[in-house]
Amino acid sequence: MSDKQSNQLSNLTLILNASYLPLGVCTSKRAICLFFLNKVDILMNYEDYIYSPSTRLKVPSVIKLKKYVNFNSLDVVLNRKNLLLRDNSCCQYCSSTKNLTIDHIIPKQKGGKDTWENLIIACSSCNAKKGNRTPFEANMKLMKEAKKPNRFMYYNQFINYKNKGWKDYLFHGKN
Numbered sequence: 001m002s003d004k005q006s007n008q009l010s011n012l013t014l015i016l017n018a019s020y021l022p023l024g025v026c027t028s029k030r031a032i033c034l035f036f037l038n039k040v041d042i043l044m045n046y047e048d049y050i051y052s053p054s055t056r057l058k059v060p061s062v063i064k065l066k067k068y069v070n071f072n073s074l075d076v077v078l079n080r081k082n083l084l085l086r087d088n089s090c091c092q093y094c095s096s097t098k099n100l101t102i103d104h105i106i107p108k109q110k111g112g113k114d115t116w117e118n119l120i121i122a123c124s125s126c127n128a129k130k131g132n133r134t135p136f137e138a139n140m141k142l143m144k145e146a147k148k149p150n151r152f153m154y155y156n157q158f159i160n161y162k163n164k165g166w167k168d169y170l171f172h173g174k175n
């Protein structure tokens with residue numbers, strides 16, 4: 001396989017459920033495997049082709065499962081990467097983008113949980129200044145309420161000039 005081909009295979013493909021609800025994102029390589037396993041229909045392609053000795057195929061950009069799977073795609077996984085994404089990679093107290101940490105709004109020792117509503121991105125100095133206090137006790141104001149993000153935020157990070165067509169399925173699709 002040439003470098004160009006392997007680049008194209010690392011393109012991302014949007015996977016839709018049989019109901020057209022977005023399910024996730026995979027590499028185009030995986031999408032092509034699913035296609036050859038007869039598990040998906042291809043709805044949209046990139047301009048690039050991949051070649052095998054016997055066939056030529058456009059790289060899939062959006063695929064749809066033939067069979068419906070029961071999966072709640074509304075949930076975004078709670079992890080550091082997605083917290084950074086939700087909070088625009090800046091401290092929610094002072095908007096610094098340096099030395100970012102994860103702060104428990106209600107400290108753990110006071111019963112604060114590891115949830116979207118209780119975790120925010122904070123720079124290390126704000127985190128240290130706040131210490132083992134609530135924002136109210138520390139007289140520090142959050143720039144915005146900590147909320148559970150939705151899947152639009154999640155998918156938005158993958159949208160680029162090559163796959164603008166995804167928007168039709170993500171934001172105006174038959175949900």
Ligand SMILES: [Zn+2]
Nearest residue numbers: 091094123126
């Ligand atoms: Zn800060």
